[in-house]
Amino acid sequence: MSKWFMENLFFQSLRSKQIAVTVVSLTLFVAITTLVLYEGTQKSVTLQVNGEEQEIKTHAHTVGTLLSDQDIEVTEHDLVTPSVNTSIEDGLSIRWEQSKQVAIQVDQESTSVWTTGSTVADALAEADIVVTENDNVSPGLQERLAKDNKITVQKAFEITLSDGGAQKKVWSTSTTVADFLKRENIQLNADDRLNGKADGYLKPGSVVEVVRVEKVTDVVEEPANFAVETRSDPSLLKGREKVVQEGKKGTVSREFEIVKENGKEVSRKVLVEKVIAEPQKKIVAVGSKLMVASASSKKSGVGVSRSNSNAPSGGKEFYVTATAYTAYCNGCSGVTKTGINLRSNPDLKVIAVDPSVIPLGSKVWVEGYGYAVAGDTGGAIKGMKIDLHVPTKNEAYKFGRRQVKMKIID
Known part of the structure; x- marks a missing residue:
């Protein structure tokens, strides 16, 4: 192979490499330029997803498309602002809260x-x-x-709480009394009680009543009453009494257990009783001697004749309201309180008196009537009133009612 051929082959290979490099460079330039231009058309938005923010760039045209690109599935109850149909603009803030x-x-x-x-x-x-x-x-x-x-x-409802007698309205969500007391921090002492069951159910308008019970002891010295003893005395006229011995109260110490509910005493029980001083009894002599009637004051006995003597010089003098009665009046037995039989002795002068004013058996003088004996009593004869015995009803009616002066002689 000639030298020229070899040189020519080398230059052809070099030219091919230069062309390839040029083509690659041009392709890379176009790609980079296209990428730059593509990236330059993206828009920057802020996306908040369930409270977390992020900055993203997107070519999406709407909010809905953007969320879909982010693999976010929007349901009808989710919150999207602005709406999914809103166009994307640079700087837009988008919020999505998942329901x-x-x-x-x-x-x-x-x-x-x-x-x-x-x-x-x-x-x-x-x-x-x-x-x-x-x-x-x-x-x-x-x-x-x-x-x-x-x-x-x-939901709370209103109930009434009565604690120790003090009432107030309380809002509560408790369904039982026990739970209500626990929530209200209401403690019951050993003797306190509930008017109702602790496991009872509560409803609007219910009343929870706590009774505060207190037990205390108290020692009190009190007078002890004396007894009254009566003794028959034949020397005293019947109807008269005489105190032989005055009574005297004694002293007794008593220890009480006192129970109080809501501060008020409800019971008192004697625990211990001790006599400090014995009482002295009162002795009263009661007359049993019957009055013996006589036709004249000159004879023995206490009857008085019907003579109208002048007022005596001595004795206690006072005025009374006088009426008259007979031994045969309605309801009368004819026998006086002191035992005088007026039916057998119709001419005797006897008056009925209030023994607390004029003692029975007293000899008296009555203006317009004369000397008489206080020998009877009557249900209507009280205080400064007397009733005069006369033989007949006509005399009684004739006498009527009048103010008279009288004296107690004996």
Whole structure:
């Protein structure tokens, strides 16, 4: 092979390499230029996905296309701002919050809601459930929604609490009395009691009554009454009494157990009783001597004749209201309180008196009647009243009722 041929072959090979390099360089230039031009047509946007932000460049024409390019599937309950049909512009801010279904239990009723909110309060607001400060919400209103997406609401209701007699209205979500007392930090002492069962159920308007019971002891010294002993005395006129020995009260010490409910005493029981000073009994002599009637004051006995003597010089003088009666009046037996038989002795002057004013058996003088004995009593004869014995009803009617002066002689 000639030298010329070899040189010619070398130059042809070199030219082919130069062409290939040129073609590759041109292709690379075109590709780079195209890439630069393509990248230059992308738009920068801010995309917030469930609270996390990122800056991205996109050729997407709408928000929906952009989200699809990011493998984000938008459902009807999701929050997309601006809307999926919004055209992409450079610098646009896009927010997508994925919705979640939340189960809500309000007392005995169940419901659910789709929400894009992050807190319990957001979900309740989405479900149009209004809660008050007294309601019990779990989890708390400001808590983030849990993974199980479940909310429980116990609605509070008003009940009446009576503790130790003091009443007040209380809002509660407790369903039993025991739970209510625990939540209100109400402690019952050993003797306290509930008017009702601790495991009883509560409902609006219920009344929880706590009775505070207190047991205390008290030692009291009290007077002890004396006994009264009566003794028959044949020397005293019947109807008269005489104190032989005055009574004197003693002293006794008593220890009481006192039970109080809500501060008021409900029972008192004697635990110990001790006599400090014995009482002295009172002895009273009761007359048993019967008055013996006589036709004249000159004879023995206490009867007085019907003479109208002038007023005696001595004795206690006073005025009384006087009426008259007979031994045959309605309901009368004819025998006086002191034992005088007026039917057998119709002319005796006897008056009925109030023994607390004029002692029975007293000899008296009555203006217009004369000397007499206080030998009877009467149901209507009280205080400054007397009733004069006369033989007949006509005399009684004639006497009527009048003010008279009288004296107690003996």
